[in-house]
Amino acid sequence: MNAVGGCPAGGLLLLCVGLCGCAVGASPGDTGGAATRQPVPTASPAPAASGGPGITGVVLRSPCPPAARQTCGAPPAPVAGVVAVHDRASNRLVGSARTDGLGRYRVAVPAGSYTVSVTPDGSGTRCAARDVTVAGSTVVEADLDCE
Numbered sequence: 001m002n003a004v005g006g007c008p009a010g011g012l013l014l015l016c017v018g019l020c021g022c023a024v025g026a027s028p029g030d031t032g033g034a035a036t037r038q039p040v041p042t043a044s045p046a047p048a049a050s051g052g053p054g055i056t057g058v059v060l061r062s063p064c065p066p067a068a069r070q071t072c073g074a075p076p077a078p079v080a081g082v083v084a085v086h087d088r089a090s091n092r093l094v095g096s097a098r099t100d101g102l103g104r105y106r107v108a109v110p111a112g113s114y115t116v117s118v119t120p121d122g123s124g125t126r127c128a129a130r131d132v133t134v135a136g137s138t139v140v141e142a143d144l145d146c147e
Helices: 013-020 066-072
Strands: 054-061 081-087 093-098 104-108 112-120 130-134 139-141 144-146
Touching: 054 081, 054 112, 054 130, 081 104, 093 104, 112 144, 130 139
Parallel strands: 054 139, 054 144
Antiparallel strands: 054 104, 081 093, 081 112, 112 130
C-alpha cells in the first residue's frame, strides 16, 4: 500500500487529512512529492468519518497531581491509545478507534447507551471511563481524562 505523507492510499486520504494532518494536494497512491503538510487544528475533535451518529472526543493526561490542578498551570498532554465503546446493557464491544497525535478520536455507533473507555499505550496512565447516550443521528462529545 502506498502512502501520502504517512497516509494510507486507496481513498482514505480525506479522512487522514482531517485526523492527522497528512499531505494535502496529492491523490491517493502518491508517495509524496509536491504535496504539502497542513497543520491539524487543535481545538476541534476529529471529523466524522460519515454523516451518521457517533461518539467523538479528546483523551488528555494532566501532568499535575489532582490536588494541584487548579494552580499547576501546565497544559494537559494528548494520550495515545485505543478507545473502546461498549454497549451499556450487554457490555458488547460495538466500536473502537486509535487516538491521533492530538488525542482525538471518533467512533461511529448507532443510537444507544454506551460506556467509552481508553487503553493507553504503555503503562502508568489510568483513564476514567464515561457513560454516554447517543440519540438519533447525533454525534456526542465524550472527552476522557487520564492521570
